[in-house]
Amino acid sequence: PPPPLSARQHSTWSSYRLYILYTIIAGMLVIVVGPMLGYFMTRGITSPTRERQIQGSKAELREWGERLERQVDERTNELRHANKELARRIEETGAYLEITRIFAGTLDLEKTLNRTAQTLSKLLKSDYASISLIDEVSLVRCWEMEQCAEEQCPAHESENLECWTVSGTHCRKEIQGTFKEKITECVKCRVFRNITVKTAALSGVREPNLLGSNVQSGNTACGRAMLSLKPVVSGVGQDDHSEIDLRQIANDCLTQISIPLIAKQRVLGTMAFGFRSKQTFDEHTLRLTTGLSDQLALGIENAIMHKKSIQAANEARMLYRAGEAMGATIDKSDISGLLIEYVLDALQSDGGIVLLLNDENGRLEVAARKNFGKIMLQAFGKTPSSGIVGAVLNESKPLLIDRRISRSRLDADSENIPFSSAMCAPLQYRGTIFGVVGTLSLAEKNFTYSDLRLFTTLSNLAGAAMHNAELFDKLSGFYIDSVKALVEAIEAKDSYTRGHSENVAHLAVAIAHKLGLDANAIEELQTSALLHDIGKIGIRDQVLSKPGKLDKAEFEHIREHPRIAHQIIGRIPAFKNIAEIILHHHERYDGNGYVLGLAGEDIPLGSRVLAVADTFDSITSSRPYRTAESIEFAKTELLKNSGTQFDPAIVEIFVEILDSGYIEARSEASDVRPSSVVNGLD
Known part of the structure; x- marks a missing residue:
C-alpha cells in the first residue's frame, strides 16, 4: 500500500x-x-450596424439585378438583330439562288427576266422594277459617227462599241481619263445619247404593252448608271437630278435606284427599282444591288450567248449551203443571182444588187439585182469612183451606212438616198476584186455590225466562187485548146477522117439532147466524140491509108485504136469518163463487139450513142476503099442492125432526128462539113 x-x-x-x-x-x-x-x-449595442449592412447588401443586389437586366436586354437585342440579319441574309441568299434557278431552268430571256424582276422587287421592297437591255441596233462605232481620224485612240476601229467604257479615248482630240472623269463629257456625246435601251421586264406595272418600248439613254438615271458603271440613286432629296426612267411608266415614282448590268467588260443594260416614297440606301444595300446585278448580268450574258450560238449554227448551215451552191456554179452571173437570194433571205433586207467589173473597160456592170431601181443604183454609185461603191472599192473594205453615221466619204447624191440602212462589200479573193455587192433596208430596221459580218462572209464566199469560175474558164480554154490539138493530130494522121470527129460530135450531142442528158454528160459525150479516133495515132500509116480491104492482121491492128486512145486519155484525171466512153464505142449491143465484148446496158450510154453517130457518119463519108452512101442507105443499115449492133432505143431516136430534116438543114448552114462543134467550144 x-x-x-x-x-x-x-x-x-x-x-x-x-x-x-x-x-x-x-x-x-x-x-x-x-x-x-x-x-x-x-x-x-450592435443593431444599427447590422441594419446598415443589410441595407448595403440590398443595394448591391438591386444594382446587380439592374446590371443583369441590362445585359439580358443587350443580349436579347443582339439576338433579335442577329435573327433579323440572318433572315435578311437568308432572303438575300434565296434571291441569289432564285436567280440562279431561274436561269438554270431556261435560257428564254423573256421568261427569266420577268421572274427575276419580280423576285428582286420583292427583296428590295420596291414598288416598281424594270430590267432594260441595250438595243444592239442602236450601237454605232464612235469613230464612224464622229468622223474621227484619231487612229491612236483605243476606241478607233475597235470591236468594242461601248466607247465610254474605254479609258484614255481621244474624244475631240482631247485625251479623256477613266469612266468617272469622262462621265460629264460622255453624257453630252451624241454617240451615247443615240443608244436605245429597250425595256425587257417590268414589275408592279399592269400595262404589258410597255414591254419592248425604247428609251433613249440621254441624261436619264439609267444612262448615268451605264456611264459611271455603278449604282445611281435619283429622285426627291437625292444629289442626282437625272430624269427618273420609271416615271414614264409610273408618275408616282419619287425615288429610283439604277444599277448597270455589266458582264465581261461589256455593258448589257440596267435594272432599276422605283419607290413611291423618299428612300435612302446604305452601303449594304448598294453592295447587295451590285452583287445581284453582277449575277443577273452573267445570266443574261449566258442567255444571249446561247441565243447567239443557235443563231451562229443556223448561219453556219446557211453559209455552207450558200458556199456549196455558189461553188457548184461556174458562171459569174449565176453566182451573183444566188448571192442576192442568200443575202436577202439571211438579212431580211429589202433589196440587193451585184455590180461586176468589166476587165476590158474597167466599168461596173449590173450582174444581178432585186428590188433595186435606178434611184437606188444612182445613190449607190455606178462607177468605181463614186458613191458607196467607190468608197468600198477604194478601201477594199465592207461598209455599213445608216442615218446615224456620217457620209463624208460619199458623194453628195448619197445624202438623200431613201433608205434607213445599207451595206456594201467588195467581191474579192486574195486581193483580186471582181466587183461589189450591196443591200439595203427601206424600213426603220437598221443593220447591225453582226449583220455586216454575215454579209461580208457571204460576199467572200461569192468572191471565192468567182475566182474558181475564172480558173475554170482558163482551164476550159486550155482544155479546148488541147482537144483542138488532138483533133488536128488525128486529121493530120488520117486525111480521110478530116471533119469526121466534128460531125460525130454534132450528131452525138443532138442524140444526147433528145435523151434529156444533163449539161455535164452532154459535154463529156461531145469531147468523147471529138477524141474517139485519137487512138489511130498509134496505127500504122499504111493500114490507115490502104485503098483496099484490110486483111485479118491489119483489121486486128486497127481494132486496137480504142485501147490506145484509152491509154492516152486515161492518164488525164478529168478525162476518166471520156476515156471509158471511147474505149467501148465499138462494142455491140449483142456482145459481139470489141474491146471487151460488153453487151446491152453494160455498155456505157455514151458509148452506145457514139456507136450510132460514128457508124452513120462513116457510111455517109468517103473512104479509100469506097465512096460515100446516101442518108437513106445509112438509115436502113442502122435499122437493120438495131438490137444487134446498136441500142434500139438510140437508133429510134436518131431516126427521128434524121426524119426531121436535121442533117439537110445542118449541111446547108455549114458548107457540107461544119466545124461548128469545135468552134462552139471557144
Missing part, C-alpha cells in the same frame, strides 16, 4: 480538488450564461 500522506500533502490535495471543481463550474457558467449575455448585449 502507498505510504500515508502527510498533513501538508493532504491539505494540498484537497485544495487541488476544489480548484478543479471551481474551474468546471466556471466553465459551465460561461457556456450557459455567455450566449445569453452576448445576445442581450448584442441586441442592445
Whole structure:
C-alpha cells in the first residue's frame, strides 16, 4: 500500500480538488450564461450596424439585378438583330439562288427576266422594277459617227462599241481619263445619247404593252448608271437630278435606284427599282444591288450567248449551203443571182444588187439585182469612183451606212438616198476584186455590225466562187485548146477522117439532147466524140491509108485504136469518163463487139450513142476503099442492125432526128462539113 500522506500533502490535495471543481463550474457558467449575455448585449449595442449592412447588401443586389437586366436586354437585342440579319441574309441568299434557278431552268430571256424582276422587287421592297437591255441596233462605232481620224485612240476601229467604257479615248482630240472623269463629257456625246435601251421586264406595272418600248439613254438615271458603271440613286432629296426612267411608266415614282448590268467588260443594260416614297440606301444595300446585278448580268450574258450560238449554227448551215451552191456554179452571173437570194433571205433586207467589173473597160456592170431601181443604183454609185461603191472599192473594205453615221466619204447624191440602212462589200479573193455587192433596208430596221459580218462572209464566199469560175474558164480554154490539138493530130494522121470527129460530135450531142442528158454528160459525150479516133495515132500509116480491104492482121491492128486512145486519155484525171466512153464505142449491143465484148446496158450510154453517130457518119463519108452512101442507105443499115449492133432505143431516136430534116438543114448552114462543134467550144 502507498505510504500515508502527510498533513501538508493532504491539505494540498484537497485544495487541488476544489480548484478543479471551481474551474468546471466556471466553465459551465460561461457556456450557459455567455450566449445569453452576448445576445442581450448584442441586441442592445450592435443593431444599427447590422441594419446598415443589410441595407448595403440590398443595394448591391438591386444594382446587380439592374446590371443583369441590362445585359439580358443587350443580349436579347443582339439576338433579335442577329435573327433579323440572318433572315435578311437568308432572303438575300434565296434571291441569289432564285436567280440562279431561274436561269438554270431556261435560257428564254423573256421568261427569266420577268421572274427575276419580280423576285428582286420583292427583296428590295420596291414598288416598281424594270430590267432594260441595250438595243444592239442602236450601237454605232464612235469613230464612224464622229468622223474621227484619231487612229491612236483605243476606241478607233475597235470591236468594242461601248466607247465610254474605254479609258484614255481621244474624244475631240482631247485625251479623256477613266469612266468617272469622262462621265460629264460622255453624257453630252451624241454617240451615247443615240443608244436605245429597250425595256425587257417590268414589275408592279399592269400595262404589258410597255414591254419592248425604247428609251433613249440621254441624261436619264439609267444612262448615268451605264456611264459611271455603278449604282445611281435619283429622285426627291437625292444629289442626282437625272430624269427618273420609271416615271414614264409610273408618275408616282419619287425615288429610283439604277444599277448597270455589266458582264465581261461589256455593258448589257440596267435594272432599276422605283419607290413611291423618299428612300435612302446604305452601303449594304448598294453592295447587295451590285452583287445581284453582277449575277443577273452573267445570266443574261449566258442567255444571249446561247441565243447567239443557235443563231451562229443556223448561219453556219446557211453559209455552207450558200458556199456549196455558189461553188457548184461556174458562171459569174449565176453566182451573183444566188448571192442576192442568200443575202436577202439571211438579212431580211429589202433589196440587193451585184455590180461586176468589166476587165476590158474597167466599168461596173449590173450582174444581178432585186428590188433595186435606178434611184437606188444612182445613190449607190455606178462607177468605181463614186458613191458607196467607190468608197468600198477604194478601201477594199465592207461598209455599213445608216442615218446615224456620217457620209463624208460619199458623194453628195448619197445624202438623200431613201433608205434607213445599207451595206456594201467588195467581191474579192486574195486581193483580186471582181466587183461589189450591196443591200439595203427601206424600213426603220437598221443593220447591225453582226449583220455586216454575215454579209461580208457571204460576199467572200461569192468572191471565192468567182475566182474558181475564172480558173475554170482558163482551164476550159486550155482544155479546148488541147482537144483542138488532138483533133488536128488525128486529121493530120488520117486525111480521110478530116471533119469526121466534128460531125460525130454534132450528131452525138443532138442524140444526147433528145435523151434529156444533163449539161455535164452532154459535154463529156461531145469531147468523147471529138477524141474517139485519137487512138489511130498509134496505127500504122499504111493500114490507115490502104485503098483496099484490110486483111485479118491489119483489121486486128486497127481494132486496137480504142485501147490506145484509152491509154492516152486515161492518164488525164478529168478525162476518166471520156476515156471509158471511147474505149467501148465499138462494142455491140449483142456482145459481139470489141474491146471487151460488153453487151446491152453494160455498155456505157455514151458509148452506145457514139456507136450510132460514128457508124452513120462513116457510111455517109468517103473512104479509100469506097465512096460515100446516101442518108437513106445509112438509115436502113442502122435499122437493120438495131438490137444487134446498136441500142434500139438510140437508133429510134436518131431516126427521128434524121426524119426531121436535121442533117439537110445542118449541111446547108455549114458548107457540107461544119466545124461548128469545135468552134462552139471557144
